[in-house]
Amino acid sequence: MLRVKRKAFLTIAIFVAGVMLGATSTSAAGQSLDELYKLALKEGGTLNFYATLAQINAEKILPVFEKRFPGIKVNHVDATADKLAARAITEARGGRVISDIFQMALENVLQVIDQKLVVDWLPPEAAAYPANLKAANWMAADMVIITASWNTSLVKKEDEPKQFDDFADPKWKGKLIAEARDVELLIGLAKHKYKNDEKAFDFVRKLAANNIEFHKGHSELAEFLVAGQAAACVTCYAHHYPPRIKKGAPLGYMLTEGIATITANALAKDAPHPNTARLFYRWSASEEGQKAYAAGGRLPPHPKVEPVEKIRPATVYPIGTDEIKEWRKYEKIWKEILKLR
């Protein structure tokens, strides 16, 4: 009698637990943004946003979120992705989690995931995205196009590059700048353009022979280009150029081909403001949020949202999960050829 009773009790308990669990997850999925907003307000109204989002875009995008959800202020912690990752790791070691949500280059998001600083959670809005733009614990927030750009006062119209290969020409010697960490250029060309590793390595060797000057930070590269520090940039971000050109900067950029990298969102584990983080994550993944990103000058990955600025090139070489897997291999060769640390 007792055994049967215990078995029955256990069965019922498991059933109830299952229903409750299901109910919670269902309610999370079925929860409207406004319900989540109310929970977020109770957390104090701050979001610690560890994001590499360039100021020039953030100042247009974040106010839209703050206007949509009054009472919530975004504390944008702005640094290059490697520093943000290092910072999050150090903070975790110090026993404090400060970040609520990460939004940075996929390769750096994978680092914080590797360090067990992220929860496995995707917003229900993720359903609209293709499989190669998401995983269990991250999804694309926007896409960044790496392409070539130049100073129009220093480069004649007929010399403007039409494709990356043009930079192999010795006429560009001593006139180029690039970002030291843009291994994506090598990966994109090897896997999608040439479909041949050796050809891609050869191209990078020719670039090395042109004595590229390396700097850290794409915004900095754009500013250097404007100032005339170099004639052209081999790996610059397309979305940096329309706003600067509007301000009168003498710049041009390539739209024939480009490398598409993913900037990913990931929710921090033990975040100090978890509901606020979820709210932002859901908003930025939604059509509404993606339209704000587009209006702010970014390239939205949402299949139904088009970019506002002309920043999507005709041919795109995407760097998704498969390409990221071979990152280390290509990074090693990139650093060797270009003699980088």
Next chain:
Amino acid sequence: MATATIPLIGRVNMPTLRDPALLVPVIGAGILVYLAVLPLLMLFVGSFQAEVAPREFVYTLKNYKAAYASEYTYSTFMNSLIFASGSAALSFVLGTMLAWLTERTNTPLRSIFVPIAVVPLILPGVLESIAWIFLLSPKFGYLNVWLTSLFGLRSPPFNVFSLPGMIWVHSVGQVPLAFLLMVAAFKSMDPSLEESAMMSGANTWQTFRRVTFRLLMPTVASVMLILFVRTLESFETPALIGIPARIYVYTSEIYLAFNEYPPDYGRGGALAVGLLLLSAVGVWMYTRVTKEGKKFQTVTGKAFRPRQFDLGGWRWVGFGFLTFYFVFVVLLPFLVLFWASFLPFFATPSWDALNKLSLDNYRYLGGFRPFWDAMKNSIILSTLTATVAMVLTSLVAWIVYKSRLPGSWILDFLAFVPITIPGIVMGMSLILLYVAFPVPIYGTIWVLLIAYVTRYIPYGMRAASGSILQIHNELEEAASASGASWWETFKRVTLPLLRPGLVAGWIYICIVSFREFSTSVLLATGESRVLSILLFTMFEQGQVTVVAAIGVLMIATLLSIVAVFYKLTGKVGIQT
């Protein structure tokens, strides 16, 4: 040098064991041990730890191997050596020339140049480096562009992104210190030896070479040492100029170790221990050379006036040199920052650029929350640091010089220890400390407060002990004889007499902590931004003209603090 040390003439009545006020100095001492010693212990321990899995550590010696037997060890060592000795030499030469011209010669208008030589202290190290990048960047630096077009040169004459460039930029920021130290030395020289030489027929140059300079040798050695050590510990120039130029020194190697994936505390710690040892050796040598004269403030009774050299016609050359220095080395960085702050993006001066001038950057800052957060944090931190440091060091100075507590000399030593700790090492040590004991102050401004207070205790001690030594015991004894307790005496007699020294120390610590960079760079987070880090981050991200605007506002704030100081105490200058 005619200086006199005051012997310690007897001690004030100690509170008895029954007097609860005894707790106050003992607590002060305990705090000092916690601040000065514990982080160093954690640093040492941390240098033997390696991470094998996220947040799992084992003990190993491989960090030292990675730090001192890697392919980069030699270049880091050579770069650091050249950078430190080059800067020490250059800032010494410039500082001595300025000091000599203004103190010991009849150069016209020399008294105006004294405060001017000290003005660069107002410019935070980060801004100094940024301003010189604006001026000497190879392709678009203003000086390069101007000289190239003026002389029709084929390539720009200067490249700031080089070791000589780093040496120049750092030296320029250190000249005020060299200047003040050498001025003090020149002021206190006994002229009788020089007069004897002149009377025996030596000319100005011979006297300088064979008498003046020889008399100065101990001071020269000590000044060069302190300049060398301070350069070795600095991080502003290595960060802003060295890293883009890929010239790495010890401080930048430590910083890079922390920003790798995953952050390598072990290697950073091993490097930091080495740097700390170098620094400690340097400071020890410095104290030996100065025979501990700097630790005790001394009363200098001046019984003579140092001799003025008559330069004859050459005094106009001296004047020319001072003017050139003022315009090109002191004024130009300020001007270029001011100019750049009105531009939408960096551009050389031209009619076209003039059309683009606007207040946009300032308007932008008006609504830019991180700027106001950083300004608020910097002001709070600098004022709190100065207050806490001065209160703490007054107590400690009282224990050391006025009480009969046995072993109080240990406190004096402990208070001096932080001067050997480079800022970035301090930042590192505190991270390691709060990793081992996860008290959740990491990431807040409180850990920054702890770091700053620890760093500036030696300066506070110098100010406090200098003042305390000059207070005669009779006053305190009188209060005690009239029935005041220890605490009442301290509060109502000692503290008010200490006030001038405390104010000077307070102002100095406030200014240096407002500008602080190398400690903050590892410790400041999104919730605890300070201005110097905001400058650095935004400059790295290419918002150079907004950075110039922040810089202008930062300088204005610092100038206001100095102006307040000038009003309160009637002095402009730093106690050395």
